[in-house]
Amino acid sequence: MDMDSMQLFNIVLTGVLRGGLYALMAVGLSLVFGVMNIPNFAHGEFYMLGAYFSYFTYTYFHFGPISSILLAAVGTFILGAIAEKTLFYPLRKRSKKNWIMNTFLLTLGISIVLQNGAKMLWGNTYRGITQYWPGKVSIASFNISNDRIAGFCIAMVTIAIFWLFLNKTTMGRAIRAVSQDETGASIVGVNLNVIHTLTFALSCLLAGLAGAILLSISPAYPFMGVQPLYKSWFVLILVGMGNIGASIYGGLLVGLLETFAYMKFGSGWQDVVSLAIIIMILIFKPRGLFAKKGVKSVSE
Amino acid sequence: MLEISGIDTSYGNLQVLWDVSLNIGEGEIVAVLGPNGSGKTTMLKSIMNLVSVKRGKIMFLGQDITGKPIHELTRLGLAFVPEERHLFPAMTVMENLLLGAYTIRNKKIIKETFNRVFELFPRLAERKKQYAGTMSGGERQMLAIARGIMSNPKMLILDEPSMGLAPQNVLAVFETIKKLSAEKVTVLIVEQNVNTTLTVADRAYVMEQGRIVMEGSSSQLQGDDHIRKMYMGIA
Ligand SMILES: Nc1ncnc2c1ncn2[C@@H]1O[C@H](COP(=O)(O)OP(=O)(O)O)[C@@H](O)[C@H]1O
Ligand SMILES: [Mg+2]
Numbered sequence: 001m002d003m004d005s006m007q008l009f010n011i012v013l014t015g016v017l018r019g020g021l022y023a024l025m026a027v028g029l030s031l032v033f034g035v036m037n038i039p040n041f042a043h044g045e046f047y048m049l050g051a052y053f054s055y056f057t058y059t060y061f062h063f064g065p066i067s068s069i070l071l072a073a074v075g076t077f078i079l080g081a082i083a084e085k086t087l088f089y090p091l092r093k094r095s096k097k098n099w100i101m102n103t104f105l106l107t108l109g110i111s112i113v114l115q116n117g118a119k120m121l122w123g124n125t126y127r128g129i130t131q132y133w134p135g136k137v138s139i140a141s142f143n144i145s146n147d148r149i150a151g152f153c154i155a156m157v158t159i160a161i162f163w164l165f166l167n168k169t170t171m172g173r174a175i176r177a178v179s180q181d182e183t184g185a186s187i188v189g190v191n192l193n194v195i196h197t198l199t200f201a202l203s204c205l206l207a208g209l210a211g212a213i214l215l216s217i218s219p220a221y222p223f224m225g226v227q228p229l230y231k232s233w234f235v236l237i238l239v240g241m242g243n244i245g246a247s248i249y250g251g252l253l254v255g256l257l258e259t260f261a262y263m264k265f266g267s268g269w270q271d272v273v274s275l276a277i278i279i280m281i282l283i284f285k286p287r288g289l290f291a292k293k294g295v296k297s298v299s300e
Numbered sequence: 301m302l303e304i305s306g307i308d309t310s311y312g313n314l315q316v317l318w319d320v321s322l323n324i325g326e327g328e329i330v331a332v333l334g335p336n337g338s339g340k341t342t343m344l345k346s347i348m349n350l351v352s353v354k355r356g357k358i359m360f361l362g363q364d365i366t367g368k369p370i371h372e373l374t375r376l377g378l379a380f381v382p383e384e385r386h387l388f389p390a391m392t393v394m395e396n397l398l399l400g401a402y403t404i405r406n407k408k409i410i411k412e413t414f415n416r417v418f419e420l421f422p423r424l425a426e427r428k429k430q431y432a433g434t435m436s437g438g439e440r441q442m443l444a445i446a447r448g449i450m451s452n453p454k455m456l457i458l459d460e461p462s463m464g465l466a467p468q469n470v471l472a473v474f475e476t477i478k479k480l481s482a483e484k485v486t487v488l489i490v491e492q493n494v495n496t497t498l499t500v501a502d503r504a505y506v507m508e509q510g511r512i513v514m515e516g517s518s519s520q521l522q523g524d525d526h527i528r529k530m531y532m533g534i535a
Contacts, residue, residue, distance in 0.1 A: 170398075170402065180390055183350070184388060186371050187348070187374065187386060188399045188400055188403070188447065
């Protein structure tokens, strides 16, 4: 390979590996917005909690990598369910007026409480591990750590299972039904309370899983959720709000854009360049790249 | 089977229903007629708890269902086909129908109901893979009724099923209602299409300004002066 195609290959490889995890985060964020109309600004904190979960299970309780990651998923699922039942459910019962604004503020509050709670409990230090799976793989003279490859594979398998769940099971179909027509769903007998709790918990599970997978690359830290939160919002705004399938492509795309900007312009530029490109795309497609008719946009 | 006694319903401070009572026996086809804005839809929504009633009681199969969550009503055997349809636009005909059978766990019953529905609406059978959001108004109405039937209801509640339909589709809708009735499904129907409705219904109620002002058998109402003048355009 010549220099240019080498570099291109490197960009694509790194971009896809990074993008796979953005996709995982973005799918969860999109799910909660599409089904519950909640712009979740605490999504990053469930990513953070996932990282802590797997850190403690891995280093203190000596679980294997897979069990640590799975336990983080189960843990964030349960925490998500509790958050929905104790915070969003009572709010929904009281009033659906200004719902988006109120839940936005509520998630912001949850985010601050969780960040500072983590700081209080576990301190302001980085808690990481060196590796889940020691070793590297060489692909065309690039060395990639096993953890990055495994992380990408787990993310893709999770997304595939999640896609099958949404499309092929009764429960998954009910979740999509609620996102398309809430009244229609309750008319056919769907219990909205169950679906809302399940949806929020699943979304937290996806975020927690991402945090756990990346533990050896980005260590657990109380404020680690901010960056991935913004990245997932870039994805959602880019592809159109509440469009779950498109969030997968969007995640990969943002990963590629960032890697491209990082490698061409140096670190510090990745957010500037990728955001500039996203803004330009939105000028031409204000409802997002894959906006569907009848699907909510940012402006609504 | 369904017994509404003296309900009042309001939207905020605006009271829409005043002391409404209505009775439907098993296997009957009962119509509710009345001008636009008289409260017919509000009455159906009161039954389904889509709006909450202020006063009065609603019984279904001997059980008090006032204020019961709507998803539980479906399990009791009530199916509601709303005026606004509330289909799932980004899902196929097949998926919409499957969701109609959401409360049924027995796969064999679901399959039988599919056959029954496709027999009633051959057009839907041809379009299993089409997205509901891309269908014509008439097809969407068929799908909404079909989705209601998929739950194997004891009682079907229809809000203006013929609204916006071409004449041959209107006919198909009324044929379907007759067939369902022959299969022992009780039907409560709200309609503007008074002539045709009175030919299929056993009995009818007339609602004006949120109150029931008249009730009787279809033949009684067909002969009534007020009805003939106001609703059938016969002087
Ligand atoms: N969601 C609502 N909020 C406030 N008023 C409503 C609402 N829905 C209906 N109304 C009012 O209630 C009255 C009865 O409406 P409706 O039940 O839809 O009548 P119909 O179905 O007989 O045409 C009308 O005056 C209508 O404007
Ligand atoms: Mg109406």
